Structures are given as structure tokens and as C-alpha cells.
Amino acid sequence: MNIAQATPLGDDPTLFESLFELIANDIVEKGYSICPYALPENLTSLLLQHITHLPEGNFKRAGIGRAKDHVINDFIRTDEICWITGNSEAGGAWINWAGLLQNYLNKRLFLGLFSFESHFSHYAKGDFYKKHKDAFKGEDNRVLSVVVYLNPNWSAEDGGELIIYPPQAAQSSIIDNGKITVTPNFGTIVVFLSEEFPHEVLPALRDRYAIAGWFRLNTSIANNIDPPR
Numbered sequence: 580m581n582i583a584q585a586t587p588l589g590d591d592p593t594l595f596e597s598l599f600e601l602i603a604n605d606i607v608e609k610g611y612s613i614c615p616y617a618l619p620e621n622l623t624s625l626l627l628q629h630i631t632h633l634p635e636g637n638f639k640r641a642g643i644g645r646a647k648d649h650v651i652n653d654f655i656r657t658d659e660i661c662w663i664t665g666n667s668e669a670g671g672a673w674i675n676w677a678g679l680l681q682n683y684l685n686k687r688l689f690l691g692l693f694s695f696e697s698h699f700s701h702y703a704k705g706d707f708y709k710k711h712k713d714a715f716k717g718e719d720n721r722v723l724s725v726v727v728y729l730n731p732n733w734s735a736e737d738g739g740e741l742i743i744y745p746p747q748a749a750q751s752s753i754i755d756n757g758k759i760t761v762t763p764n765f766g767t768i769v770v771f772l773s774e775e776f777p778h779e780v781l782p783a784l785r786d787r788y789a790i791a792g793w794f795r796l797n798t799s800i801a802n803n804i805d806p807p808r
């Protein structure tokens with residue numbers, strides 16, 4: 580199977596226009612978008628096949644913080660990750676799709692998204708990721724988070740839901756008011772403004788596979804090239 584057969588990608592952005600338009604409108608209106616079963620099925624299947632055949636050693640315990648501040652913290656997150664490169668057919672097809680979304684959002688919303696980084700994640704039974712934000716104002720240049728789920732037949736007993744909390748300013752004194760629960764089902768896409776939405780992954784009760792990615796602004800200055808991770 581080659582990429583052209585496996586994913587209806589080519590470089591034709593019009594193929595995904597209605598999905599990308601939905602995401603763009605949601606981002607403008609709410610700052611987040613949840614699209615169940617929205618990633619093309621052949622791309623989702625290719626990614627699932629790839630992630631479930633990756634050698635165990637390719638996954639590393641996920642940490643928190645960047646570069647020199649990177650630490651493993653068992654109280655915050657326990658999942659394992661593998662950064663995605665374009666070196667595999669599945670990785671290449673995913674990066675291509677993300678690039679089309681990036682171009683669309685830049686044209687439509689003038690977001691100035693400059694680069695994209697993403698990793699596969701594996702939550703084994705019991706794994707979780709406590710409430711966090713993907714970026715902090717003034718500290719990071721992750722602008723938009725995108726998460727895609729690769730789990731067929733996920734049911735309510737399987738846990739592992741993504742909980743998205745409303746932006747701090749919108750929170751009332753009622754705890755958990757307005758939180759959004761997302762089931763990590765095959766092909767579901769979640770996009771949100773990285774600095775605005777705290778979120779967490781509840782403990783998964785079976786193997787849970789996903790991709791988490793971030794579109795970033797360019798903060799490189801002069802000779803200080805900003806590393807992508």
C-alpha cells in the first residue's frame with residue numbers, strides 16, 4: 580500500500596475543506612473543536628497499525644517541561660510517547676495531513692502557525708495525565724493543540740476520557756462547571772488553544788492510543804534557533 584492509496588491526501592486541500600472549516604469556525608467561536616470520527620478512516624487505520632507495531636523500545640516515559648527543565652513525574656503523567664517523524668509511511672501521511680490543516684487555519688484565521696511537532700502516546704492500563712496546560716502565556720510558543728484518537732470500540736467502562744476545563748476566566752466557583760468530556764474513540768479529533776484550556780486524561784482501563792501534536796509560532800531570533808521540542 581502506498582501513501583496515495585492509504586490516505587486520500589495528495590496535496591489537495593479541498594478534500595478536507597468542510598472539516599477544516601468546521602474546526603476553524605469552532606476555534607473562532609469557542610477556542611476548541613471536537614470532531615468525532617473525523618480523521619479519514621484509512622489514515623486512522625494506517626496510524627493505528629503503525630503504533631501497535633512499533634517496537635516497545637521506541638516508546639519512552641513521557642516527561643513534563645521542556646529541554647533542561649524536562650523531568651519524569653509519576654504523579655502528573657505516566658504515559659509513554661514516541662515522537663513522530665516523516666520516516667514512516669504512517670508518520671509521513673499524518674504530518675502531511677497536519678500540514679494541510681496548518682495551511683488552512685493560517686489562511687482562514689491568520690494564526691501564523693509556523694511549525695508542527697507531535698508524538699504517539701500509549702496509556703497502558705492505569706495510566707493518566709493530570710490536569711495541565713500545554714503552554715503558558717509568555718513562556719512557550721505552542722499555540723494550538725491537536726489530539727487524535729486511534730482506539731476502535733472504546734466504551735464507557737474503558738475510562739481514559741479527556742476532560743477539558745473552561746478557560747480560567749470563565750470558571751465560576753462551582754467546581755468543574757462546564758467541563759467537557761471526550762471519549763478517545765477511533766478517528767476523533769480535538770483541537771484547542773494551547774494556552775487557554777486546562778485538560779487532563781483520566782486513568783485508562785485498557786490500552787489507549789493517541790497522537791498529541793502542537794502547532795507553534797516561530798520564536799527563533801538571530802543565531803538562537805528555537806528547537807522544535
Ligand SMILES: O=C(O)CCC(=O)C(=O)O
Binds near residue numbers: 700713741779780
Ligand atoms: O491524549 C489525550 O487525550 C491528551 C494528551 C495531552 O494532554 C498531552 O499529551 O498533552
Ligand SMILES: [Fe+2]
Binds near residue numbers: 712
Ligand atoms: Fe495536554
